[in-house]
Amino acid sequence: MQLKTKDFQSLFTDGLNGIAGLFEKNKFELRIAGGAVRDLLSGKRPEDVDFATTATPEEMKRMFQAAGVRLINNKGEQHGTITARLHDENFEVTTLRVDVQTDGRHAEVEFTTDWEKDAERRDLTINSMFLGLDGTLYDYFNGYEDLQNRKVRFVGSASLRIQEDYLRILRYFRFYGRVANEPGAHDPKTLEAIRENARGLASISGERIWVELKKMVTGNHAAHLLALLYELELAQYMGLPPEGNVEEMKQVWSCAQSLSPKPMTILSALFRRTDEVDKLDLRLRISKEEKTLGLFLVKHRRDLVKGQDEDDRLRPYTDFIIDSREVDIQSKVCELLKYQGEEKLLAEMTSWSIPRFPVSGHDLRKMGITSGKEIGTILQGLRDTWKKSRYQMDKEELLSTVHQS
Incomplete structure (x- = not known):
């Protein structure tokens, strides 16, 4: 098939046309890769566009330098990625590659000119497609069909893909939340592969886990997916409380999902005590703001509730804010109202301005x-x-x- 949508055509800026012309002139193939292809096929304009090429990093550097194109931030060169800047735009281009050796966190790569081999090393079928600059779709593992059918599958063997990088377990859940229509339509063999490789998450850095976990919690089916982390015995390797309050989390998610809660607002429902927030921080190295929000919600979710006065049910919250010396207290109370499912009070709190006590x-x-x-x-x-x-x-x-x- 050939893609000819407005979103696809809008990518062709002066910068991209200039980059594309250089690759064509030097007889190297250049295609859009991975997530941008998935987004375009889903009817979305991608925020970031990555490119893949048959040119090696050295060949790209010579080509760009000969044309006077600026090269920047080339820390990824050992993995085949060169970033070029043209017409005030950055273009990240990566040489086709295969994994020679992996340890579940990092991979040693070898460059190739075989597009299918590069696709084979990617995590999910929906992320393994390429799009030619003429709009031609290159799909070696039925990713487009899976996208149309709202299926999330690993490329080839789920166990092998996971063992190449254990973070792919969480990427599976994250993309399931973005793609799948129904919460429970998983392939049982995929879930079994995830369960068998759960311990591998212990070797993944907390920062990488936190990035994926936050995206998962703010996507669709978050309550189902968080519960699944416990069913598959993953939570213990991620800093989440081993005996997390899954039922409260489901209830909070049901009430808060339409109110744009922060990730920590949903996750806080899993915590029974404040020390569990401390343990999450030790494992995932969350920000100070995220930690203080978690501690605040666990501490006040029961003792700060709406008032009985029908004319001013917001009053306990506003009085609390007036008396508090905490930083950014109003936004924390807003998250508490989301946690409690108080949509009407949240609207009132959002428009309320903290009055200044007039006496000194x-x-x-x-x-x-x-x-x-x-x-x-x-x-x-x-x-x-x-x-x-x-x-x-x-x-x-x-x-x-x-x-x-």
Whole structure:
């Protein structure tokens, strides 16, 4: 088949036309590779476009340098990747290759001119296709058919592909969430291969696992896929709590999925104690912001709930924010409301601006009150009075109550 969509045609900028012309002039093949092909066939314009070629890195460097094309960030050259910059665009081009030796994390590669061999070393059939610059699809493992049928399959043997890089276990789940229509339509043999190779995830860096896990949690079927991590005994190698609260996670996902929750908001439901957040951080090296959100949700998901006042059910949350000294507290409370499935209160909280307490210690000193302890006590009392007024009393009204006392 030949692809002729608007998304495909829109890729042909001055930069790409210039790069393509160089490869054609030097008689090297150049094709779009991997995820960009999958996206184009799915009717999406890819955010990133990678290219594959029959030219070796040395041949590409000579070709680009002779044409005056700038080369940048060529740290990937040992793996066959050269990045060229033309007309303010970067083009990442990788030589066709085969894996000579792998240890489940890294691979020693050998360059080739055989497109099918390069496709064979890729993880999933839907990621193993190439697209010629004339729109011709090159599909050696029925990836297009799988994409149309919403199937996620490994190229060839699932066990072999996984053993080449154990992170592919999580990539399978991530793409399942992007492609499959139904949550439970897995090939049993694929799941068995994943179970048998679960221990291999222990050798994968936490940072790589976290990238894939976050993408999986924010995709479709996230509750099903997280539960599957436990069923297949993967969680223990990923920093997730071995006895995670899967049922609460399913409930939170059901309530929050339409509210764009952060990954940690969903994952927090698995944690029964705050120390489990610490253990996740040790394994995956999550950001400080992600860790503090996880700790906040586990600590407050039960004790901070909507008020009984029909006219102001948001009040317990707003009072909490006013009293808190935590950084970015309002966004954390928004995530808590997502966790609790409080869609209406979330909308109110999103549009609510934190009011500024209008009285300071300086105001009290101007009134002749000099004791630091007394000032602190009065300020706290004024703050309570201000909260009871739903933050409506101004400075003069509040200070007038000091005179009365």
